[in-house]
Amino acid sequence: MDSFVTPGSMEAISSVYLTSAGKRDGDTETDTSREMKTHFRVCRFIMETGVKLGMRSVPVATACVLYHRFFQCVSVSLYEPYLVAMSCIYLAGKVEEQHLRTRDIINVCHRYFHHSSDPLSCDSEFWDLRDSVVQCELLVLRQLNFHVSFQHPHKYLLHYLLSVKSLVNRHAWSRTPVAETSWALLRDCYHGTMCVRHAPQHIAIATLYLALHSYGVELPVGQREWWQVLCEDVTKEHIDAIISDLLHLYDMEAKWT
């Protein structure tokens, strides 16, 4: 990012961003992949900002979902994605009851783009930025028809973890970081649109499955598989599809950052 977003230069920035990306990767790069790249980067931006703002996992997830849903409806060339992202963060804080101050959001974002710079002074630039964020928030709301409350996999994953934990020998559990890994996988899956394409329970089960599988933890087998029990309508195909999407995200990271 060369310059920070301002209302006037919203389009300019995004065009610069996208064209530069295009130039970098050559003409083989399709629009969709370019878009995916953008979205990946912006979601990375959202997640990093979330950590720096002290946001919990669920509000961060809400912000990402808002962003993805917004750009499912509109073209990324019309709106500055980073501004949209900032507004999504602000809105998600309100939705998930972890209210953030626009001042903090602007400070962190400004520093994200201008490393080691001084904080903005209380001048017109600052107030313009603030206005932009608030305006864009309204735009996002309207674009999403004010459906801004979502069911997230986090709650399910935690309950599943507890249930599965009881099946496993306690020592085996304590030495295997299944919980951390599954949580990390869950957070990371918000970089892409898979978070809006799959049901929350399915995502939760898939991440748990992947975590268990990675470490080689074997669960007892009954008439039914544990994952089948936890969610009736999930199938192995679902799980596999989610896992493959997830792994793809990690590949994207390797490619694009």
Place this chain on the structure above:
Amino acid sequence: MDKDLLRQTLSYHGQSLFAHLKCEQSENPDFKAIEPDLSKRLRAQTLGRGRLEKLEQFIARKADILFAQSWKSNAPVEYVLEDEAEEPYAIMPPLEQFMEVSFEERRNLLYRDMERGDIVIGRINSIRDFGFFVTLICMGGGLERDIEDLELTALCPLRDVPSNGNHDDPLSYYQMNDLIRAGVKDIDRYHEKITISLQPSSLATNLVSQKLGVLSKDDLPLHYSLRVANDNTETYERVLEGTLGYSNPLNVEYLLGKIGISDTQPPSLMRGLQSKHFLEEDFATTIRKKQSASWALKCVRIGVDHFKSGRYVEAMNEYNKALEIDTNNVEALVARGALYANKGSLLKAITDFELALESCPTHRNAKKYLCQTLVERGGQLEEEEKLVTAEGFYRKALALDDSFPDAKEALRKIELLIQKSLKLREEMAAREAEKAKNVETSAEKLRKILKEEKRKRKRSSSSSTSSSSSSDRSSSSHRKSKKKKRKHRRSSRGGKRQQRVSSRGNWSAADDEEEWYPAPPNTSASFLDPKSSRYRSFDVPNRTEEHSQHYSKHRSQTHSQHSLPSVSTNAPDNRGRFEDDPFDISPLRAECSKGKGICDKTGDGEVNGREMEASRGRKKSQECHFGPQEIPRSSEKDKNSRTSSTSSEHSSKSSRNDLPSQSRISTYRRSDSGRYGITERDKEEENRGIRRSDGGDNRSSPYTSRNGKSSAGGSQKKELPSNLLDLFSQIAQFEKEKCKPQK
């Protein structure tokens, strides 16, 4: 990297993963170190796992994160006893039940995973002499398994059954089908025998808080109750969504804490999102602080401009704005302090400077200004003659900045001043001491004069008075206090009391005093009933009855026995006010004197105590004497300050050591008059006494004045014990002589 974990993973996945690992983690020194170990243990790839190439690649790539030592769970290993009733999250029945794990499998798993110190819950199925057998129905303490139908039996041997104090045989406390919570003591996996114990010592440390023994159905763990309730009719999902805890918006946070994952430093497998890479200064709070500081500084600069141009109001506004943006901003505080100092609000300035120095102790300007302001403030205080405080300020200023010349000079000056003032004060104190002595002696003189006058009057009226007074005098100061009390009463009651007191006072005083102090030669003792006086002295509220009894008894005996009940009751309540005495005169009289004494004793509490010791005997006589006098006095004084009146009486009494006869005379006179049919007058006086509380009565105006004087004089002189005793003895003798002819 966690070697064991890697090994476990590799054994699960096999060779191909190992190959990937080698490929991806070739640069990882940790991996290199353990690689040789791993390759040894690796067995051949097991088939049928449906391994994904991609997955293995992923694991291999992320191995350094996945298998990092720090990645391990931070969860407390111990099971923390939760309040299940709260349902912070959805507590589910055991998954085994939903999975329909086979009987064998479940049993094997249970034996694999059950350990010593676990909690089991079961039902007693048989009781023998060596213990009882329990069929396990579920596990407590975190291990949620479906074991009821496994029908495992555990034995609780006799020695592990704690004895209840009431029962001889501990086993008799237990019955068939009781629900028992016990700790696992021993597991024999081979023979599949489980031994349990009811001793708390058998529990693991984290479970010690759980109570062992008989349970009720409500105490069963929730997961068991749900399992029973569910019994394969509902799906996990539906059970989950039906639970209250599922809807708790905070259940995510709660569970994260329970499981041990941090949400502020969340784990991630993305390389770029590793928390350790985030710099502290990029975080929102840090940036905000910096920003606030710079914004505040801007305001301060503008404010300083205003200040220099003389626009103090705008300057103050800017400073306040700055402090709103950034509280405790050093520059803003210093600037505002300077503004305050200029305007003259030195104390506010000092507060601001000190606050600034707290955050930044090396701020040069703050120090300088603070010194100046302290010195200035010191100067102000000096002018107000608060020299010590001013000195304190100068010292403070110097402590801050040694080289501050003004402060040094000022400190020197003020030290001189203080010395001077100290000297002055000493001189004045010495002078006052002298005066006090002089004053005392003059007061004594006055008292003497008054006493003499009284004596004359008394002698003219009745000799008994003097005798009584002398007897009073001879009694200890205790009596005096009594007398004082009586005086109070008298004053409220009026002359009647006085009369009575005069006659009774001495004796009752003597009586009362007898209780407190070794009674002096008690000339009038024959009239006194020790019991009654004791009663009076100790039992103020109940005096009425006792006194009346006593009085009726002793009426013949002792005039002096005052009908203290009324007096005494009055005394604590209202020394200045005497209520109507339901009894006739003589009891009243007795009351008067005694009451007063008692009043003094009881009512005056500490005050009396002091003075009583000082001059009890005196008081008594004085009381008698000053009954009427004191009545107006007390009435004059604030009722609430009876103590003071009492004390004044006491003091007056004490001062009247020299004039015991006077009081006695008056009391005797009164009592005589009362005795000899001055009922009306007594009543009158009583009434007056009652009214006294409202306003000064002039019944004893002459006495009042005298009393006033004497009390004034007496107040100064309170304690001359040795003198008193001598005097009392003299008086007692005198009174004896007087009394005898009377009787």
